[in-house]
Amino acid sequence: MYAIPSLDLPPLGHAAGTVRLPGSKSISNRLLLLAGLSQGCTTLVDLLDSDDTRVMLDALRALGCRIEQDGRHTRITGIAGHPAVDRADLFLGNAGTAMRPLTAALAVLAAEQGGDYVLRGVPRMHERPIGDLVDALRGLGCDIDCTGQEGYPPLRLRGGSLRLDQPVRVRGDVSSQFLTALLMALPLATGQQPVHIEVQGELISKPYIEITLNLLERFGIRVERQGWQRFTLPRGSRYQTPGEVHVEGDASSASYFIALGALAGVEAPVRIEGVGSASIQGDIRFVEAAEAMGAQVVSGPNWLEVRRGAWPLKAIDLDCNHIPDAAMTLAVMALYADGPCTLRNIASWRVKETDRIAAMAIELRKLGAEVEEGADFLRVQPLRRFAAASIHTYDDHRMAMCLSLAAFNALRDGVEGPAVPVRIEDPKCVAKTFPDYFEALFSVVRPLSVPVITIDGPTASGKGTLAAEVAARLGYHTLDSGMLYRVVGLAATRAGIAASDEAGLAALASRLQLRFDGTRVLLAGEDVTDLLREEGAGVMASQISVWPALRTALHDLQCGFRQLPGLVADGRDMGTVIFPQAGLKVFLTATPAARAERRYKQLISKGIPAKLDDLRQDLEARDARDKGRATAPLKPAGDAILLDNSGLDVDASVQRVIDWWSERQPFGHRAEGR
Numbered sequence: 001m002y003a004i005p006s007l008d009l010p011p012l013g014h015a016a017g018t019v020r021l022p023g024s025k026s027i028s029n030r031l032l033l034l035a036g037l038s039q040g041c042t043t044l045v046d047l048l049d050s051d052d053t054r055v056m057l058d059a060l061r062a063l064g065c066r067i068e069q070d071g072r073h074t075r076i077t078g079i080a081g082h083p084a085v086d087r088a089d090l091f092l093g094n095a096g097t098a099m100r101p102l103t104a105a106l107a108v109l110a111a112e113q114g115g116d117y118v119l120r121g122v123p124r125m126h127e128r129p130i131g132d133l134v135d136a137l138r139g140l141g142c143d144i145d146c147t148g149q150e151g152y153p154p155l156r157l158r159g160g161s162l163r164l165d166q167p168v169r170v171r172g173d174v175s176s177q178f179l180t181a182l183l184m185a186l187p188l189a190t191g192q193q194p195v196h197i198e199v200q201g202e203l204i205s206k207p208y209i210e211i212t213l214n215l216l217e218r219f220g221i222r223v224e225r226q227g228w229q230r231f232t233l234p235r236g237s238r239y240q241t242p243g244e245v246h247v248e249g250d251a252s253s254a255s256y257f258i259a260l261g262a263l264a265g266v267e268a269p270v271r272i273e274g275v276g277s278a279s280i281q282g283d284i285r286f287v288e289a290a291e292a293m294g295a296q297v298v299s300g301p302n303w304l305e306v307r308r309g310a311w312p313l314k315a316i317d318l319d320c321n322h323i324p325d326a327a328m329t330l331a332v333m334a335l336y337a338d339g340p341c342t343l344r345n346i347a348s349w350r351v352k353e354t355d356r357i358a359a360m361a362i363e364l365r366k367l368g369a370e371v372e373e374g375a376d377f378l379r380v381q382p383l384r385r386f387a388a389a390s391i392h393t394y395d396d397h398r399m400a401m402c403l404s405l406a407a408f409n410a411l412r413d414g415v416e417g418p419a420v421p422v423r424i425e426d427p428k429c430v431a432k433t434f435p436d437y438f439e440a441l442f443s444v445v446r447p448l449s450v451p452v453i454t455i456d457g458p459t460a461s462g463k464g465t466l467a468a469e470v471a472a473r474l475g476y477h478t479l480d481s482g483m484l485y486r487v488v489g490l491a492a493t494r495a496g497i498a499a500s501d502e503a504g505l506a507a508l509a510s511r512l513q514l515r516f517d518g519t520r521v522l523l524a525g526e527d528v529t530d531l532l533r534e535e536g537a538g539v540m541a542s543q544i545s546v547w548p549a550l551r552t553a554l555h556d557l558q559c560g561f562r563q564l565p566g567l568v569a570d571g572r573d574m575g576t577v578i579f580p581q582a583g584l585k586v587f588l589t590a591t592p593a594a595r596a597e598r599r600y601k602q603l604i605s606k607g608i609p610a611k612l613d614d615l616r617q618d619l620e621a622r623d624a625r626d627k628g629r630a631t632a633p634l635k636p637a638g639d640a641i642l643l644d645n646s647g648l649d650v651d652a653s654v655q656r657v658i659d660w661w662s663e664r665q666p667f668g669h670r671a672e673g674r
């Protein structure tokens with residue numbers, strides 16, 4: 001996950017490869033609640049692990065469920081309709097699928113057994129309506145206070161007494177989750193008589209009710225229904241655990257990769273695993289919408305393969321009420337269409353993670369699009385010239401994921417102006433349902449060009465620290481090229497290859513069994529990170545790095561580090577030889593005295609004995625050798641910016657580099673500052 005203020009996506013090219021989807025949010029949270037209310041143990045396989053499911057798991061734990069997690073398996077021992085506590089204060093984040101169903105379940109339990117439960121969430125959750133559900137539950141005899149604003153969480157549920165002689169009436173035109181909540185909770189009240197639910201007003205998002213009915217059935221509850229108006233829970237309904245249930249991949253999350261295939265699956269398809277034609281999720285019908293826009297889709301029961309068909313995409317005019325979440329993806333695909341696209345019947349977008357109609361219109365306009373927004377529709381004109389935009393994401397995972405698709409602007413035929421990057425602000429908001437979304441995206445797209453920052457400089461100038469910090473701030477990868485020479489040095493010493501054996505060293509370098517695990521370096525499976533930091537390894541690296549054949553052998557290996565979303569490479573010839581096209585080149589220096597002092601402190605703090613004078617002499621000798629070697633000598637690239645950090649702390653140096661980098665981006669200053 002990218003827990004950084006913003007993530008810059010460079011212009012992206014063709015896509016190919018396989019993405020395995022995380023579990024469905026809607027299925028995961030329903031199964032968790034049903035398992036939690038059942039008697040006995042239910043094993044959920046491939047449950048979604050994200051913000052929305054974590055709040056549900058925390059709530060179930062607080063109510064007395066036992067939860068054990070082991071790899072792909074989550075085991076829940078339910079409370080059999082009897083919470084272990086009669087008071088709890090539950091934080092449910094911004095998870096509608098936790099807030100709404102738990103409200104109904106706890107309101108019914110509190111009315112039947114007594115209790116005092118508070119349900120709250122993030123500030124946006126306190127702006128998302130729940131009044132229709134509260135009214136329905138009050139009509140049933142539950143005692144519910146809206147402790148903030150009437151009709152919105154936080155809620156306090158305190159007892160009451162159930163009246164089941166009349167049908168429970170609930171409005172269905174703001175959110176289907178209210179009906180889902182009642183369907184999942186009311187089996188708790190069928191001890192003496194059946195319970196009837198009547199839906200008032202036009203029910204929206206109907207396919208989500210199908211998911212609810214399907215999963216209730218797996219827990220032994222067969223709901224009788226008359227169309228979408230009337231539902232009956234038979235007398236004596238009891239949750240019976242099915243034992244083990246597999247959670248299919250999330251069909252709404254699939255929409256981004258279906259769109260990706262339609263836009264960029266040119267030479268090969270994008271394969272999506274985890275969801276397919278056998279899905280019980282309504283959002284699988286996004287496939288039809290994508291096909292209407294020209295995508296070519298082949299599917300199996302739990303996979304899809306999507307390629308580009310029509311290009312530009314074909315404009316559509318679609319009632320999207322049945323796919324409220326996935327439809328957002330169509331709004332961004334519309335930028336690549338051959339005419340205006342209209343998405344209708346989407347009023348519910350206004351009461352989700354943010355007002356999604358307004359947010360989508362604002363952000364698409366930043367890209368240059370002409371957008372018409374109505375109470376319940378959005379019309380998007382295609383774009384010929386994309387503007388580089390910093391996309392605000394409103395703490396809405398889907399805004400971040402959808403708008404990332406604007407980074408394919410270079411693929412638009414007849415596009416005017418240069419290919420532009422897209423900045424996604426607060427990228428970690430994807431954690432609501434798809435924490436590794438960007439990693440998944442990067443694994444299947446080919447960049448047109450990956451941004452590189454090079455930081456070259458003499459030994460002990462602090463390149464490594466600066467590079468690591470800059471990379472962490474930008475979400476970029478790092479290449480510590482000095483480390484590669486150290487690894488070769490270490491491997492050579494072990495293999496008995498002399499520092500003077502140029503051919504032997506080059507041959508060794510080309511067959512290195514090297515792997516990086518975060519900041520750890522593994523040589524033939526052995527963690528050698530600490531050995532590489534020793535002085536001897538540095539001296540050996542400097543001696544062997546004079547050999548042209550070795551430098552050539554390591555060239556391709558180093559270029560391979562240039563991966564999305566970007567690279568910060570530090571060394572001695574990063575800007576001059578390996579990445580001459582880098583977007584920013586920094587040459588970092590400090591006086592020999594300052595560098596010797598830093599190295600001295602570093603060694604002493606690790607308990608390694610050292611002498612200041614010796615260190616200074618050593619590093620002056622290394623400077624001379626690095627500067628004097630015939631191949632790739634240490635010198636600033638012509639277009640490098642010099643940074644003398646003798647009098648700067650790390651934070652100040654990092655900020656300088658970030659500022660220089662920001663100035664070179666087409667977005668203006670980084671949105672959230674540091």
Ligand SMILES: O=C(O)C1=C[C@@H](OP(=O)(O)O)[C@@H](O)[C@H](O)C1
Binds near residue numbers: 025096176348
């Ligand atoms: O029941 C569900 O799992 C959901 C129902 C839909 O909400 P609405 O019924 O409010 O449209 C959908 O947007 C949400 O992401 C999940």
Ligand SMILES: C=C(OP(=O)(O)O)C(=O)O
Binds near residue numbers: 325353433
């Ligand atoms: C509307 C959404 O979430 P929630 O389950 O919180 O309603 C969503 O995931 O798009």
